[in-house]
Amino acid sequence: MTFLADPPTDRLAALELELRRYRELFEASAEGLYRIDYEPPVSVDLPVDEQVARLLASGRAAVANPALARMYGFTSPEELIGLAVADFLDAESPTTRATLEAFVRQGHRIEGFETEGRDRSGRARCFLNAASGIVENGCLVSIWGSQRDLTEEKRTLERLRSSEERFARAFELNPGAISISRLEDGVFVDVNRAFAETIGLPREQLIGRSGHELNLWATPEEREKVVRLVRLKGFARRVPARVRNASGELRRAQISAMPIEIEGRACLLVLAEDVSEIERATEALRRSEALFRAAADGSLDAFFVLEAVRDAGERIVDFSFVDLNCRGERFIGRERSEVIGARLCQLLPVNRQRGYFQRYVQVLETGRVLEEEFLVSSPGQRERWLRHQVVPLEDGVAIWTRDVTERRQAAEERRRLELGVQNAQRLESLGVLAGGVAHDFNNLLTGIQGYADLARRKAGTASPVAPLLEEILLGVRRAADLTQKMLAFAGGGQLDLEWVALNEAVSEMVELVQVGFPERCRLELALARPGPGLEADPTQLRQVALNLIMNATEALGAEGGSVVVTTGETTCDGARLERSVLGRERDEGRYAFLRVADEGCGMSEEVRHRIFDPFFSTKFTGRGLGMAAVLGIVRAHRGAIEIDSAPGQGSVVTVLLPLAMRPARAGA
Missing domain, CATH: 3.30.450.20 (PAS domain)
Structure with missing residues (x-):
């Protein structure tokens, strides 16, 4: 019987040291290292498609290092153990299937193949792999492999490709004339469409030739100046230069340039702006x-x-x-x-x-x-x-x-002179008219008065017609008085001045007017309390009120409306008097006012300017003396008139008369 001795202690220690080193290398590797076990093992005699299906379905991670865990978003390799191959690879991806088919056909080995997968959060990743299968008894039992994460590298390459594509597109489509030439000799490496069009030569005839050869620069010194600035400052900006095109015409340009490197050679990127037309x-x-x-x-x-x-x-x-x-x-x-x-x-x-x-x-x-x-x-x-x-x-x-002060002053002076002439003519016309009317009217009144007196005597005081005859005589006397007053205001005659309460004079006239006031019209009073007083001829003052109220009533037309009569006191400064009729001749101060407002048709600017002209009337049956009479009476009383009117917006006529204190009674 033969006995085998145990291995020496130092040999075991060396083996343990070697294993520990491999473990440290495995753990520290920057590449992802893994082992996938298959249970049951996959028979290598199966068709390729069947092997691929089983490789995806039955393989599970048995060993993984930290680098692999990080690639898939895990914190430790232990989290990968037991995960299926389908958890790492996109089983539906044509790239994945093509890679596994190549793995099977190449004897269950493959190097430098790319796979697509997703990390723990679902983000797409790309890996470069190498894998080797372990085959025992005709079956694949494990796969050892390594992989490197290409995701960021791919993204960088894609960004670079996209950047180059954008640069090429911007270079070609830029409206500025751009060229790339070698720094040392000026030979063109590339030019864009605008540069070729500016020079007047096709791109093929420019590339590979220098600006000196093509005689583009007016003088060699102009290019040398640009190159010198680029070498000194790292750029040249809008350097004035003269550039010759293919037809020999010299054009003024501004040259901007910066250095770039192409395939290891120093070049100039140049933008030439044609400023001939701009200059x-x-x-x-x-x-x-x-x-x-x-x-x-x-x-x-x-x-x-x-x-x-x-x-x-x-x-x-x-x-x-x-x-x-x-x-x-x-x-x-x-x-x-x-x-x-x-x-x-x-x-x-x-x-x-x-x-x-x-x-x-x-x-x-x-x-x-x-x-x-x-x-x-x-x-x-x-x-x-x-x-x-x-x-x-x-x-x-x-x-x-x-x-335009002098022009306006001259025009205003001319207007005042014309107005003075017109006023004189107006008063003269009114005087002639008033004299004729008064003469004829007095003749008629004399006859009426004589017959009324005779009838009253014959009838006696007991007769029922006696009161009526008395009223006729009273009316005759008032008519005669009015005739005399017409002569006074129109011809500059004497005024019978006395202290008059404006409200009372207006109220008396309103009572007379209301007897025949049209039903379609409303006459409203807004008399100030206590009312103002003034020194005036009461008959002529009533005449002013009558004329204004009748004019306002006629302006209402068939539609009717309101006529509002207002009295009160107001302060007039120079600016206000300047804007009024007759106001230029008046002094600043306190004035009584009589205002008549209507809701009628209003007046145009032309009508406002002629409203006081004798015989001017907008009514077919009018005589054009009502407002002329008002103007004469107001002038005689040292007053002024304000008119505010516009077509379709009614009219407001305000008569301003100087205030007067009521005289003290005798014996008071």
Whole structure:
């Protein structure tokens, strides 16, 4: 009998050391290492398709290192143990099946094949693999393999490919003339379509030849200057140069360049901008601006160009000065250097205070030209009338301003003279008319009065007609009195002045008017309490009220409406009197007013200007004396008249008469 001795202790120790080293190498490897066991084993005699199906179905991970666990998103290799092959590989992927078929056909060995799978979170991964099968008794029992994660490398390559593709597309489609040439000799490596079109040669005739050979540079020194700047600064930007095209024409260009490396060779990436047309246009613009400046400075108008200043929400908050002419400098009293770039409303706050700024904004937003005249007054300076025209620009406005004070003053003086002549003619016409009417009317009244007196005497006081005859005589006396008063206001006759309570005079006239007032019309009173008093001729004052009320009633037409009679006191300053009829001749102060408002058809501007003309009437049956009489009476009483009316919006006529204190009673 023979006995085998146990291995020596040192041999076991060496073996354990070797195993530990392999384990450390296995654990520390950057590549994923694994072993897949098959239970039951897969017969190598089965058809290829059947073997592939069993390789995917029955294999499970038996050994894995940390690198493999990290590739699939696990924290430790133990989490992989027991997982099926289908958990690592995409079983439906054609790449996976093709790889496994190659593995079987190559004797259950394969190297350098790529597989596709997903990590623990479902993200797609790509791996480079090597695998070797362990075959025992005609069956595959295990596969040892290694794999490297190619996912980021693939992504980097794809980004690089995409970047190169984008660069090539941008290079070719860029409208600028771009070329790539060798740094040392200027031989073209590539050019884009725009460069070929600019030079006038096909791409094939440019590549492989230098700019010097093609005689593209006006002088060699111009290219050398670009190269020198690139070597010194690392770039060249908009260097002026002259470039010759295929037809021999010299074009002005601006050259920008930077160094790049292609296949280990230093090259220049060059962008050439043809500025010939731009320079010609710039010169034409310079000449045009010089002509414009000469015309602007020679203009009689102050001229300004303003640019809109906007906030973050694109709302216009101010304008800034872009340009102005010499007269503009004098107009605002500042030098051009002080004005350019300044904010309009900061430099001249009056523009915001008086609403000019908002009108400029409206011009820019609507695109409509604004023309207007307005009054400007400053402390210590005389009032000036200005006329300006505001024209919209792309993002601003242009303003022409002219002082029209003298023209307006001349026109106003002419208007006053014409008005004076018209008033004199009107009064003369009224005087002639009133004299004729009064003469004939007095003759008629004399007859009526004589026969009425005779009838009253014959009838006696006991007769039932006596009161009626008395009323006739009373009416005759009033008519005669009215005739005399017509002569007074129209011909400048004497007024019978006395203190009159305006409310009482108006009320008396309203009582008479209401007797024959149309049913379709409403007469409303709004009399101030206590009412104002004035020194006036009561008969003529009632005549004013009558004429205004009758005019207002007739303006209502067939539709009817309201006539409102208002009295009160008011303060009139110079500006208000200036706007009124006869107001220029009156003093500022307190006035009584009689106002008659209607809801009628209103008046056009032309009618308002002629309303006081003698014999002017808009009514077919009118005589045109009612408002002329009102004007004469108001003038005689040192008053004024305000008219506010527009077509379709009714009319408001306000008579202003000087207030007067009631005289103290005798013995009081």
